[in-house]
């Protein structure tokens with residue numbers, strides 16, 4: 001009996017592992033060629049000034065459309081794309097598309113918000129990344145200072161000299177560099193001095209905890225002071241409540257991003273957000289001018 005049970009359990013696990021392997025293989029196969037088949041699209045999430053609510057930037061977030069019309073989020077396929085060597089191709093598509101859409105659709109009279117693009121660690125290690133950025137800027141006509149590249153902290157702690165070179169070269173093009181998910185990378189703070197960053201994005205987890213933990217609140221305040229001391233702009237990620245907004249305003253966080261302000265939306269909705277805000281807010285004419 002025991003032996004029989006053990007055996008059927010073993011068969012059960014094998015079946016489960018097989019199924020997982022099949023699913024993974026199928027994901028890989030569908031991911032190859034997804035760019036050529038036009039299955040990717042970008043959603044855009046607004047980033048606004050904490051004091052005025054004025055839109056200052058949009059973050060481009062990648063989505064993958066399935067045959068049934070549903071969208072898959074990057075958390076489910078970016079790591080796979082990196083592992084199977086597709087991230088260069090996908091990343092080039094993202095930069096090209098974001099630059100083009102920002103220059104054409106997310107530009108309304110008197111208002112030209114920045115466009116933030118996430119860059120994967122693997123992309124940064126490829127020497128031709130700089131050329132891809134140059135090409136995207138030239139093809140779209142987007143001024144370099146309107147493009148912001150978000151790099152997660154974990155990558156930067158990687159001391160590889162080619163990363164340092166790539167970051168300075170990108171900075172030389174006039175694009176902005178920001179540190180994404182700040183505080184989660186376990187890295188040494190010395191890179192803040194070594195690399196030419198403009199913006200620091202405080203990870204959502206700290207913003208969430210600041211509401212319930214006094215220590216977490218002090219930590220967020222200290223991150224904002226640190227950034228200010230280094231002349232870095234601060235963005236709070238994942239702001240969902242009015243309390244969080246008030247707390248961040250009181251502590252001088254420059255910009256806010258999160259569901260409270262707006263969810264990531266298709267390009268047409270992002271453009272409508274921009275136009276709507278422009279009508280209701282005369283100060284908007286000042287942005288990007």
Ligand code: C2E
Pocket residue numbers: 045060061062073074075078091094118119120150180181237238239240257258259260264
């Ligand atoms: P991220 O760059 O930190 O982007 C912020 C993520 O938080 C997005 O998830 C966004 O939808 C979500 N978010 C924004 N506001 C809120 C909020 O108020 N509450 C909550 N709970 N979540 C919020 P998303 O779109 O699923 O992207 C996840 C991650 O995937 C991104 O994190 C980024 O690291 C990566 N990613 C997205 N697009 C790309 C891309 O084009 N290339 C690469 N390499 N990575 C990408």
Ligand code: MG
Pocket residue numbers: 059118150180
């Ligand atoms: Mg990001």
Ligand code: MG
Pocket residue numbers: 180181201203237
């Ligand atoms: Mg982030």
Ligand code: MG
Pocket residue numbers: 181204237
């Ligand atoms: Mg994040």
